[in-house]
Amino acid sequence: MIPAKANTHPQVKTSSRNLRLKSTLIGWSFVLVAAAMIFMFYFYPMIQALILSFQSGKGANLSFVGVENYARLLKDPIFLTTVKNTLLYLIIQVPLMIILAIFFSVLLNNQALKWKGFYRTAIFLPAVxxxxxxxxxxxxxxxQDGIINIMLMKLSIINAPIPFLTDPFWAKVTIIIAITWRWTGYNMIFFLSALQNIDQSIYEAAKMDGASSIQTFFxxxxxxxxxxxxxxxxxxxxGTLQLFDEVMNITKGGPGNSTMTISQYIYNLSFKYSPDFGYAATVSYAIVIMIVFLAIIQFKVAGEKND
Structure with missing residues (x-):
């Protein structure tokens, strides 16, 4: 009986090793498929766009020009205008939206509030x-004859319609209102989920110590x-640096490029003006550089410090 048992050990080890190898191969097959898809649809286009940014020409007639396109960015008045417009949206809209998202999340996290589900859905609905x-x-x-102007005139707040879409200042205000309305509820969900994970005993201890609601909040x-x-x-x-849909559909970048964003300029370079895909790719990578730069600043200013 002992020799029979001894003979079964190599078979068990071989079977176990084959099973582990089969499981590993199956797991890697799923990972490789996903990795291949990510490379094909994300990294390959990024690499091709980077190569394209060093080329110039009309349509498909492209030639290598080195860093000439990048030097052109600093002298392009339309590009500089779009950067100014986009950064203006960023500086005003992002802090406003985050403050509103925190405000709504704190209100809707109140256990005594009724119809919380309805209010949460109503505020989040614009995001979908x-x-x-x-x-x-x-x-x-x-x-000019929209509901907003009609209501303001009926309430005697204004005497004449406000040119929301034809005045450079009011056109920017309209874009900021639109994107704030769209994305506040989306960001509110993140804050709401975070608030629900905070231990309530912390608030109870602060209340026992005499902390006010404002002190507790800050x-x-x-x-x-x-x-x-x-x-x-x-x-x-x-998202703001890549802003396109709202500007394209509300103001079309006007009046006089006063609301045009960088993404809309890329679209115009590719499809509206004489196609210059090389320069359009260069402008695209300008967005990438700006995103990386601003993300680093945000991590430095608000990120966790390593002790």
């Missing part, structure tokens, strides 16, 4: 609406939300 559809609606709402809630604030700031910065 069609970008084109809501942009067109905002265009009609803020038109000394407990905001520090606890710091990682989410950083995350939403970075993602919102990326």
């Amino acid at each position: 609406t069609s970008l084109v559809a809501y942009s067109v609606i905002f265009k009609y709402l803020f038109g 000394k407990i809630t905001v520090p606890m939300l710091k990682p989410i604030i950083l995350f939403t700031s970075i993602t919102s910065t990326i």
